[in-house]
Amino acid sequence: MIALVDVDPYVLTRGQVELLCDYVASGGGLLFVAGPNTLGMAKSFPRPLAEMLPVTFEEGRPLIAVNAAPRLAAAHPVTSGLGSELKLITKAHALKPKAEAVVLLNAGPRTPAGWGLYSGGGRDDGVLLLSEDAHSGRHSAMLETKKFYVDPKTGKPSFIGLKLMQGDSDGYVGSRAYPAKPSTAYRFAFWLKGDAPQVKVSVTGWKTDEAKPDDREHLDTSLAPLKPTGAWQRHEGTFTTRPESRRFALAFQVSGSAATFPLGTKILVDDMEIAEAAGGPNLAANPGAEEDASVPILTLGAYHRGRVALLNGHPEVVDTVDYFFTTGEYRTLLGRTCQWLAGQEPTAQRLASYAPVKADFPPVPPLDKGKFFPLISWLGTDGGGHLLDERALRERVDDLWEHGFNTIAIGGLGRFARDPSANHTRLLDYAARYAQSRGMAVIFEYEHLTNIGADSPPKPCVFAPSYREELAKQLLPKFEAARRFERAM
Incomplete structure (x- = not known):
C-alpha cells in the first residue's frame, strides 16, 4: 500500500499521479492522511486523484474547528472498540462522503447540512x-x-x-x-x-x-x-x-x-x-434536515479493484498530524486501516503509544562566535510539523553535516517556551541537541519576542503599572528556552 501524509498533490508530477491511480485501480491500497496542506487547502489537486478519494471537497475552503473526539459512525473491524478512546481532534477539512463510501468515524456536533x-x-x-x-x-x-x-x-x-x-x-x-x-x-x-x-x-x-x-x-x-x-x-x-x-x-x-x-x-x-412563485423545483438544500453535517474523520472507499482510506483532522493543537502516528489509539487505528487496505483482516490489537528515545547528550563546549562562520540550512521540510521519529532526524542532521553545513535552523523560540512537552517540540529539541553533539550550531528563526508591533499596540499600555510584569511574562520563558542550547547563534 501507499500512504500520502499531508501531501499537496501540487508536488506530484502528472506521471506520478497517473502511476498512483493505476496502482490503486489495479488492486493497491492508498491511505490519504489529510493535513493543513491538502484537500481544500492544496495549491493544486489533480482531478484523477480527487476522483479516487471516498469524499468530495471544495477548493479554497478553510479548515473548520471540531474540538471533539471522534465517535463511531458505523460498525467495522477497523474501529472495533476504539471509538471511546480516541483523543480530541482540533481542526479538520469540511468533507462530504460519496454515496458509495463508508464513514467509520466522525466528529463535531450533529448539525443539518445546508x-x-x-x-x-x-x-x-x-x-x-x-x-x-x-x-x-x-x-x-x-x-x-x-x-x-x-x-x-x-x-x-x-x-x-x-x-x-x-x-x-x-x-x-x-x-x-x-x-x-x-x-x-x-x-x-x-x-x-x-x-x-x-x-x-x-x-x-x-x-x-x-x-x-x-x-x-x-x-x-x-x-x-x-x-x-x-x-x-x-x-x-x-x-x-x-x-x-x-x-x-x-x-x-x-x-x-x-x-x-x-x-x-x-x-x-x-x-x-x-x-x-411562478413555479419551479424546490430550491431548499437538505429540506428535511436528513443530511448530517458532522465532519467525517475516517472514510473508506473503493476505486475499481483497489481500496482507499482517508483520515481527516489534526489531533494536536499545533495543526500537525503526527499524533496519528505517535498516540497508541491512533496507531492502532492506522495499523488496522493499513491491514484493511492491504486486503487483510484488521486484527492489530492495542499498539502502544510511541516511546520517545531517551538520550542524554553530553555537555558540549559553548560556541565561539568570534571564530565560527555559520553555513546554515533548515532542518528539513516542516510545513505541517511532521517530525515522526528520532532516527529520521539523526539521518537528516548527518546528511546536512556531510554536505558541509555546520548550522541548522529549527524555527522560533516560541514553541519551546509555550509547550516544551508537545511531541513536535520534543523532537525539535532532540534534533538541536543531536546537531550540537556533532559540533554544529543552532539558529532560531526571527520572531517577535513581544506582542508589540505596528498593528498590535501593547497590552497593557506601556505606561501601565503592570506593564513591566506582563512584558517579563512574555520575554523570560523565551530567554530561558534559548539558554538551554549551548551552541545557539
Whole structure:
C-alpha cells in the first residue's frame, strides 16, 4: 500500500499521479492522511486523484474547528472498540462522503447540512442540532436557546437574538447561500414546532455574490410572527427580492430580553420548501434536515479493484498530524486501516503509544562566535510539523553535516517556551541537541519576542503599572528556552 501524509498533490508530477491511480485501480491500497496542506487547502489537486478519494471537497475552503473526539459512525473491524478512546481532534477539512463510501468515524456536533445559525450576541447563546423529533423522515433542524448575551460594560445578561438559517450561512457571510434572481417573487412553506414565545420569519439577502457582512439586506416576508406549539403545524408565505439581490437565506428568528425570555426553549423546522412563485423545483438544500453535517474523520472507499482510506483532522493543537502516528489509539487505528487496505483482516490489537528515545547528550563546549562562520540550512521540510521519529532526524542532521553545513535552523523560540512537552517540540529539541553533539550550531528563526508591533499596540499600555510584569511574562520563558542550547547563534 501507499500512504500520502499531508501531501499537496501540487508536488506530484502528472506521471506520478497517473502511476498512483493505476496502482490503486489495479488492486493497491492508498491511505490519504489529510493535513493543513491538502484537500481544500492544496495549491493544486489533480482531478484523477480527487476522483479516487471516498469524499468530495471544495477548493479554497478553510479548515473548520471540531474540538471533539471522534465517535463511531458505523460498525467495522477497523474501529472495533476504539471509538471511546480516541483523543480530541482540533481542526479538520469540511468533507462530504460519496454515496458509495463508508464513514467509520466522525466528529463535531450533529448539525443539518445546508442550515446555519446566526447569533446577534455571543457564539454560545444557542446551538443548531439535528433532532429526532421529525415531521417526516428521521430528523428535523432544531435551534435551542442556551444563554443571554452579557453586556461587557455592566457584566449583566442583556438579550438573546438568534436565527435558524435555512441556507448555508451564519447570517453574516452568504457566499454559500442560495443564488437570488433580482426582483423575483418566491414562495416558501415549512412545518414548525416548539416552545419559543415567538418566531419571526424573514429573509437575509446579500447584494453581491461575495456576500460579505456589509453586503447584507433585510427582506420581509408575508408571514406575521408565529407562536409555535407542541404539535407540528404547516406555514407558508412569500417574499420578493430586490433589484440588487444576489443571494438569500430564510431566517427563523427568536429574540427577547433577559428579563422575559425563557432560556432553554426550542424551535424545530422540517420539510422546507422554497421555490419561485411562478413555479419551479424546490430550491431548499437538505429540506428535511436528513443530511448530517458532522465532519467525517475516517472514510473508506473503493476505486475499481483497489481500496482507499482517508483520515481527516489534526489531533494536536499545533495543526500537525503526527499524533496519528505517535498516540497508541491512533496507531492502532492506522495499523488496522493499513491491514484493511492491504486486503487483510484488521486484527492489530492495542499498539502502544510511541516511546520517545531517551538520550542524554553530553555537555558540549559553548560556541565561539568570534571564530565560527555559520553555513546554515533548515532542518528539513516542516510545513505541517511532521517530525515522526528520532532516527529520521539523526539521518537528516548527518546528511546536512556531510554536505558541509555546520548550522541548522529549527524555527522560533516560541514553541519551546509555550509547550516544551508537545511531541513536535520534543523532537525539535532532540534534533538541536543531536546537531550540537556533532559540533554544529543552532539558529532560531526571527520572531517577535513581544506582542508589540505596528498593528498590535501593547497590552497593557506601556505606561501601565503592570506593564513591566506582563512584558517579563512574555520575554523570560523565551530567554530561558534559548539558554538551554549551548551552541545557539
